Structures are given as C-alpha cells and as structure tokens.
Amino acid sequence: MKCIAFIQTKAGQASKASLEAAGFAAGMGETTAVVSGELTGDGGLGNAGVSRVLQGPADLDDSQLARLVSAAATQEGADVVVCAQDHLGKAVAGRVAVRMQAGLVAGVTEAPEGAQFTRNVFSGKASAQVKGTTDKLVITTTPNAIGMPEGTGATAAVEAFNADLGDRKVEVLEAAQPSTEGRAPLPEAELVVSAGRGMKGPENWGIVEGLADAIGATTACSRPVSDIGWRPHHEHVGQTGIAIRPNLYIAIGISGAIQHLAGVNGSKVIVVINKDPEAPFFKAADYGIVGDAFEVVPKLTEAFQVL
Ligand SMILES: Cc1cc2nc3c(=O)[nH]c(=O)nc-3n(C[C@H](O)[C@H](O)[C@H](O)COP(=O)(O)OP(=O)(O)OC[C@H]3O[C@@H](n4cnc5c(N)ncnc54)[C@H](O)[C@@H]3O)c2cc1C
Missing domain, CATH: 3.40.50.620 (HUPs)
Structure with a gap:
C-alpha cells in the first residue's frame, strides 16, 4: 500500500x-x-x-x-x-x-x-x-x-515538488497567533491545567498559571469563562471548543457539564478539584479533590515545585 x-x-x-x-x-x-x-x-x-x-x-x-x-x-x-x-x-x-x-x-x-x-x-x-x-x-x-x-x-x-495549484481563493490580511508563552499548543499538549467559573474572575488565574508552570502544562478553560472574556477563546475546550486528549487533565472549578466532557473525556488521567462533592465531573474523574480551589491549588503547586 x-x-x-x-x-x-x-x-x-x-x-x-x-x-x-x-x-x-x-x-x-x-x-x-x-x-x-x-x-x-x-x-x-x-x-x-x-x-x-x-x-x-x-x-x-x-x-x-x-x-x-x-x-x-x-x-x-x-x-x-x-x-x-x-x-x-x-x-x-x-x-x-x-x-x-x-x-x-x-x-x-x-x-x-x-x-x-x-x-x-x-x-x-x-x-x-x-x-x-x-x-x-x-x-x-x-x-x-x-x-x-x-x-x-x-x-x-x-x-x-510543485503542481498546478490554481490561484489563491482566500487572502490572509493579518494573522495573529495566540500566545502560548512557551507552552505546547493545546491540541498537542500532554499536560493540561484547565479552570472554570469556580475561579470567580480573571484576576484569580495566577494560581492556575502557577500550577501549569510548575508541571509544564498548557492552560485551558470552560466555555463560559472564554465567553465572558476571562480567558482567550483559543483556550476553550469542549463540544464547541477544542477536543483534547492529554495524558493529564486537571479541572479546577469546572462542574463537568456534558458539553465540557465531550472535549476532554479522551484524556488519559482526569483530576478534578471542586468544592461541591456532587459536581458531575467527579463521575468522570480518575482522582478527585473535594475542596476550595483557592486552598488546594497553591498547595498542589508547592508540592510539585518541591519535586
Ligand atoms: C450547545 C452548548 C454547547 C456548549 N459547549 C461547551 C463547551 O464546548 N465547553 C464548555 O466548557 N461548556 C460548554 N457549554 C456550557 C456547559 O453546558 C456548561 O454551562 C459549562 O461547561 C459550565 O462551565 P463551568 O463548569 O466553568 O461553570 P459552572 O457550571 O458555573 O461550574 C463552576 C463549578 O465550580 C465549582 N466551584 C465554585 N467555587 C469553587 C471553589 N472555590 N473551588 C472549587 N470549585 C469551585 C462549583 O462547584 C461548580 O461545579 C455548552 C452549552 C451548550 C448549551
């Protein structure tokens, strides 16, 4: 063949x-x-x-x-x-x-x-x-x-190699590549730290970035977070966003709606951090931490930094 x-x-x-x-x-x-x-x-x-x-x-x-x-x-x-x-x-x-x-x-x-x-x-x-x-x-x-x-x-x-390629049908006027700040592009990333509305506001993303930096992960988010402009649209994962299959997906303050899971349920290991023990995401998780993200995430980051 x-x-x-x-x-x-x-x-x-x-x-x-x-x-x-x-x-x-x-x-x-x-x-x-x-x-x-x-x-x-x-x-x-x-x-x-x-x-x-x-x-x-x-x-x-x-x-x-x-x-x-x-x-x-x-x-x-x-x-x-x-x-x-x-x-x-x-x-x-x-x-x-x-x-x-x-x-x-x-x-x-x-x-x-x-x-x-x-x-x-x-x-x-x-x-x-x-x-x-x-x-x-x-x-x-x-x-x-x-x-x-x-x-x-x-x-x-x-x-x-060349061939009859015809004329361009689309002219690119300007291309702006999303800044991934040295991180792997989301579709190819093996480690992803993702966060949702549970983070309360964009000013709190420092702890998400901190955890991502500590383990060399790419950051992602739920749809409402990008819809309201807390995070850029290229980070939105799910049914209407990017579908990813990293080796590790850490979901912080994300409820686990079916439309979100549709884009991440191929991940090899899913870790969920949520203060609500009834959050649907726990059913899809390999490891779950019931707790306040603002306490749990900095502790996790610190632990990874020691390793
Ligand atoms: C047609 C359609 C397509 C959609 N496509 C997508 C898609 O592609 N991707 C997507 O993500 N969504 C999509 N959605 C939206 C989806 O249904 C959910 O509304 C969305 O995923 C919820 O986002 P969230 O989990 O960030 O927010 P919420 O549902 O508000 O959940 C926030 C979570 O954070 C937890 N939390 C709050 N405070 C803390 C804290 N201090 N510490 C820890 N946890 C905390 C809460 O317990 C809660 O579980 C789509 C919806 C529709 C109708």
Whole structure:
C-alpha cells in the first residue's frame, strides 16, 4: 500500500500531530510526506517512518494545499492520504477526498486493524469501527490519540515538488497567533491545567498559571469563562471548543457539564478539584479533590515545585 502524509511544520520541523499522522501512515504502507514551505533537514520525518518528502511552495491557502496533496497522491499512486485531525488537516482532508473521489474516515484514534479503523462518535462518548468502501481513502488522525511513532533513526530524502495549484481563493490580511508563552499548543499538549467559573474572575488565574508552570502544562478553560472574556477563546475546550486528549487533565472549578466532557473525556488521567462533592465531573474523574480551589491549588503547586 502507498500512503501520503500531509505534514504541517513549525520552525522547519514537523508538528507533533503531523508526526503522529506520518507514523500512522507508515504503519499502513510506504509513506511519502507532503510539506508546504519551510523545512529543516527532513523535519524529523524519516525518523517517523517516512521514506521521501515532497516539499511544495510556501504560503498556500487551504484549497491550494489540497491541490498540492492530491497531485502528490496522483503522482505517487497513493491509496491512502493521512492528515492530522486539526484545524488545517480538516480543511485539507475533505477537499482531497473530493478530488480523489475517496472515502473520508475522520478522527481515527487507534492504529488500524487490517482495513478497520476506530474513531470517536457522539462527541467522544462512544467509539465506532468503520471501514472504507472506496479504492482510495483519506484518513485524519486525532492528535495525542495514536501516540508518537517509534523512531527509526532514518533520514528521508527531500525533493522539491510543485503542481498546478490554481490561484489563491482566500487572502490572509493579518494573522495573529495566540500566545502560548512557551507552552505546547493545546491540541498537542500532554499536560493540561484547565479552570472554570469556580475561579470567580480573571484576576484569580495566577494560581492556575502557577500550577501549569510548575508541571509544564498548557492552560485551558470552560466555555463560559472564554465567553465572558476571562480567558482567550483559543483556550476553550469542549463540544464547541477544542477536543483534547492529554495524558493529564486537571479541572479546577469546572462542574463537568456534558458539553465540557465531550472535549476532554479522551484524556488519559482526569483530576478534578471542586468544592461541591456532587459536581458531575467527579463521575468522570480518575482522582478527585473535594475542596476550595483557592486552598488546594497553591498547595498542589508547592508540592510539585518541591519535586
Ligand atoms: C450547545 C452548548 C454547547 C456548549 N459547549 C461547551 C463547551 O464546548 N465547553 C464548555 O466548557 N461548556 C460548554 N457549554 C456550557 C456547559 O453546558 C456548561 O454551562 C459549562 O461547561 C459550565 O462551565 P463551568 O463548569 O466553568 O461553570 P459552572 O457550571 O458555573 O461550574 C463552576 C463549578 O465550580 C465549582 N466551584 C465554585 N467555587 C469553587 C471553589 N472555590 N473551588 C472549587 N470549585 C469551585 C462549583 O462547584 C461548580 O461545579 C455548552 C452549552 C451548550 C448549551
């Protein structure tokens, strides 16, 4: 089987979510990666199991990226195209599926078993086994679900690649990247400290940031907190926000409404801190602390700082 992996890069290196997608593809068959723009060396892709990298031009819009990936798939005679299930991966995957007249399996969470794939359904409350019925398939992999590929130690050959990409359909006038202050981007973060309305106001977020700093975590929040402007919208997790699957999710002063859980219930370990012992979040927690966040969180931070 021949696969194409669509790779996004940051500072010349493949993103973590893209490396997971590349490793997933390499597990299915011989994999060629497609990158748009800057790349340092092979961007870490040979180590993820990729044999060749096709490097296209920089600064493409979503539809041009889809054309680039589709052209690479045609050139390579690929049966499968794999993208990360993130903002750009989703925008590209659907367009590539239409171009290739391929089935689209979105949000895969485990390595394939033969021709079967596991994906989340009902906002992560259940999983489904699916299989493609078309000759060609486009698959998106959920970040932090499949895990990083075991390093092969190999280096992939990088070749310049171009195709008829058409004109830009969307012009970016200004791009402002959310400041994560040196923390991992939320969809890729392995450790997340999240807080809700129980924090009472934005002036109290210092203790949330303090705990996140102590363990090297990324911060997140519940929807009302971003709706009322206590925290930026890019931190909002849940059904209508970002869905994440970190190794550790610490929820502070969040009630655990079903719409919130929909975005975080794939986390490997959930720790809930809430002063209400009846808070629904405790039912989904691996560890729960019943107590006032303003007392518990500083003590936790202090304990982590001692370690
Ligand atoms: C269509 C739809 C989509 C939605 N999508 C999302 C979504 O994507 N994400 C999301 O988060 N929500 C979403 N919601 C909103 C969701 O239903 C809840 O209203 C929301 O998650 C509640 O946020 P919260 O837990 O921060 O606040 P609250 O429900 O007000 O809970 C605050 C919690 O803090 C606790 N607390 C208070 N003081 C302290 C203290 N000192 N120490 C410790 N604990 C304390 C309280 O006991 C309580 O459990 C959606 C709702 C709808 C209708």
